[in-house]
């Protein structure tokens with residue numbers, strides 16, 4: 001089980017959280033105007049990387065708030081968490097800051 | 099290929115079993131093949147076998163980054179059944195079931211296919227209705243599946259508790275008597291031996307790193323850890339790593355990879371006569387011929403390639419097992435492990451063409467593809483040999499995620515494995 005750092009509450013066990021899947025997938029503003037292929041890939045195509053993954057998490061059994069996280073899908077380690085609506089941080093500069 | 103028989107066994111016994119030869123070669127990769135298959139799991143090896151036996155295509159290489167059968171083929175709980183809801187799935191899984199029924203003879207290799215029956219339990223009113231619908235739909239498709247009352251479930255599987263005091267009491271079950279289990283390693287080895295004997299090169303420790311294309315965009319071959327290997331047709335059958343391979347080829351896929359776990363107990367005398375699955379409380383159990391209880395757990399909620407999975411997933415499953423089968427509460431578990439499964443949005447596989455001419459894909463089997471191994475290999479071989487899908491795999495196109503013609507076994511409340 002993972003220990004996840006909620007940016008609002010601190011470290012809590014994984015069972016308190018719900019993973020909301022890949023982050024930064026924007027719903028097209030005008031679905032009727034885009035091609036079936038683009039709509040299909042909005043709905044179904046995912047990055048599924050072996051490495052860093054930006055994803056949404058909900059602290060369901062805690063503060064009830066959503067946040068974004070960068071996690072390594074090989075080690076499962078959380079690299080950083082950040083507010084929803086903010087761009088994906090660059091993990092290299094994060095390390096440089098530290 | 100040396101055929102296995104009683105005579106060959108007796109002959110080798112006389113010389114202390116020192117005369118058995120290796121079952122397949124370890125060839126150096128050739129410069130070029132007609133078909134290259136990426137991934138030496140059961141599906142990839144079966145594809146190669148049927149390319150050679152059904153289509154006469156023998157200039158084939160199976161490229162495996164590790165050792166054959168070391169992926170999900172060697173990690174799964176080996177449940178085989180064909181009672182899927184939709185016509186498309188029923189046709190595909192039943193095609194596999196028919197091949198399973200003659201597979202040991204076909205391969206001259208004992209895959210230990212045991213049709214001991216797969217009983218799927220039901221614990222709530224909604225599932226009673228949905229499972230009865232499955233039973234009727236299966237019958238219309240000529241697939242055996244029958245509804246059992248709780249007492250009939252108990253008769254079929256005596257260790258089962260049907261006490262009304264259970265947290266989720268058993269309200270009945272759907273039984274496919276032709277379902278059962280098979281020996282996973284033997285499936286990979288049997289297909290490998292048969293394919294090798296017909297000239298297929300099985301190349302282990304050979305990771306596919308990229309795709310080389312001609313000036314008009316068609317497939318020219320693959321870049322590998324052992325150099326470039328030419329082929330005009332490439333089939334990717336890399337299970338949990340299909341997304342990784344395809345992104346190396348420049349394609350994004352509608353799949354996500356998650357860990358799925360299983361565990362086995364200490365071996366005990368025969369106590370468990372069949373396979374029992376319960377989707378609602380999430381437990382899958384059978385007993386191997388070695389005597390271990392083989393138990394399937396669930397997937398983690400996030401994308402991962404860690405081949406581990408969370409402890410809470412396993413303990414949740416064990417809670418359910420102990421509740422349903424109180425006699426197992428004091429059993430000790432020996433090992434647990436995870437495999438990375440590639441899950442599609444509709445929980446049905448993808449088997450067919452890709453936007454790149456000459457590149458084909460067979461993936462998305464997720465948590466339940468072992469049962470389909472022979473059928474999947476058979477129709478995918480047809481696809482690679484002819485360039486067009488077999489009628490059975492035509493509905494399972496990658497394109498369905500554009501057209502919207504999903505085969506939504508997930509929504510049909512079908513069980514994972």
Ligand SMILES: Cc1cc2nc3c(=O)[nH]c(=O)nc-3n(C[C@H](O)[C@H](O)[C@H](O)COP(=O)(O)OP(=O)(O)OC[C@H]3O[C@@H](n4cnc5c(N)ncnc54)[C@H](O)[C@@H]3O)c2cc1C
Pocket residue numbers: 136137138139140141142161162163164165166167168169170171172173174175176177178304305306307335336337338339340343358359360394435436437438439463464465466467468469470515
């Ligand atoms: C714990 C668990 C329990 C399961 N239980 C069941 C069950 O009861 N019933 C059922 O029907 N199904 C079950 N499944 C699902 C089943 O195991 C899979 O659907 C099936 O094995 C997929 O077959 P495969 O041949 O495609 O995969 P694999 O055996 O995983 O083969 C894919 C191969 O591709 C190789 N590969 C990957 N990347 C590359 C590369 N770049 N270059 C070269 N080779 C590469 C891998 O090393 C691997 O050997 C279970 C799975 C797991 C993990």
Ligand SMILES: [Zn+2]
Pocket residue numbers: 006007008009010059062063064065
């Ligand atoms: Zn919180």
